[in-house]
Amino acid sequence: MTKTYVRALTIAGSDSCGGAGIQADLKTFAALGCYGMSAITAVTAQNTLGVQAIAAVPPDVVRAQIEAVLADPGVDxxxxxxxxxSSxxxxxxxxxxxxxxxxxxVLDPVMVAQSGDSLLENDAVTALREALIPLATLMTPNLPEAEKLLARPIGAEDMAGAAQELAALGCPNVLLKGGHLEGADCDDVLFLGETKRTLRFPGRRIATKNDHGTGCTLSSAIASGLARGLPLEDAVRQGKAYLSAALSAGAAYRLGQGHGPVHHFYAFFPDSPGKERA
Incomplete structure (x- = not known):
């Protein structure tokens, strides 16, 4: 019997250091049983310390990449x-x-890199709100991104209301991530538009400097679950569990002088022969 792959397409920028963007997405897809494909929107020169340069891919080339993949082999x-x-x-x-x-x-509204470098031009937020958010099934902003979209500050006590407010922009389901909260707790809030339910996912901060690409990894992990037919709530739970395990497994490693990556393939080589360092 002929088998078929579960097909996942990421439309995103390239990270030359491999911890975020297209590279993190493809690693996550592979780790969670999906065949990953890509349409590259920008090329970045970056490492664990920050972003040194960004070059946008011409819109017609981005369009050609997307249309090629949608036509053959198709996507799930x-x-x-x-x-x-904005273009x-x-x-x-x-x-x-x-x-x-x-x-x-699944829309991850990437605006700022882990290092604090801007990854979205100032005039692009309006285009994001008007053109793309209404098309998405799920949006996964962190707190700074949500504050930019809503043009107001958001506190821990206001996350549920903010998630519903974000859904009013046109995307029915919103996962508002609490990783930027201060303290040991970093809960996420999921608003499900069809049932008007708000779920809180309790989280405890993992002590690690290797947190580059966490947003990309989480959104891709959730997308992988949806591609395999999981209900949205289950896909979010699976995605969060995968990210937590990847963060924990990667904490013992050292790559570069700044924020290193999570361990995307912890389940396949948990005791990989890395060089030990004092």
């Missing part, structure tokens, strides 16, 4: 990450109109 889920400019956002939105209502679209 689409994850959207760094888009950088790229509107191009991607136009390409994905045909997918709405059929293929799950």
């Amino acid at each position: 889920v689409i994850k959207i990450g760094m888009l950088f400019s 790229l956002i509107r191009t991607v939105a136009q390409c994905l109109q045909k997918c709405v209502g059929g293929t799950p679209l």
Whole structure:
């Protein structure tokens, strides 16, 4: 009997250091049993210390990549990450109109890198709100991204209300991530638009400097679950469990002088022969 792959497409920027963006997405897809494909929107020069340069891919080239993959071999889920400019956002939105209502679209509204470097032009937020958010099945902003989208501060006690407010922008389901909260607790809040339910996922901060690409990894892990047919709530739970395990497994490693990556393949080589350091 001929087998078929579970197909996942990521539309995002390339991270030359391999910890975030397209590279993190493809690693996550592979670790969770999906065949990953990509449409690159921007090329970044970065390492664990920060972003040194960004070059946007021309919108017509981004369109060609997306249309090629949609035509053959097709997709079971689409994850959207760094888009950088308003022209790229509107191009991607136009390409994905045909997918709405059929293929799950997971939008990670990437605006700022772990290092604090901006990954989204200032005039692109309006395009994100108008053109792309209404197409998404799930949006996964962190607190700074949510504050930029809502143009107001958000506290821990206000996360549930903010998630519902974000859903009013047009994306019915919102996972508002609490990783930027101060203290040991970093709860996430999921608003499910169809049932109007709000779920809180308690979280405890993992002591590690290797947290580069956590947002990309989580959204791709959730997308992988949706591609395999999991209900949204279950896909979020699985995605969070995968990220937590990858963070914990990667804490013992040292890569570079800044924020290193999570251990995407901890389940496949948990005792990989890395060099021991004092």
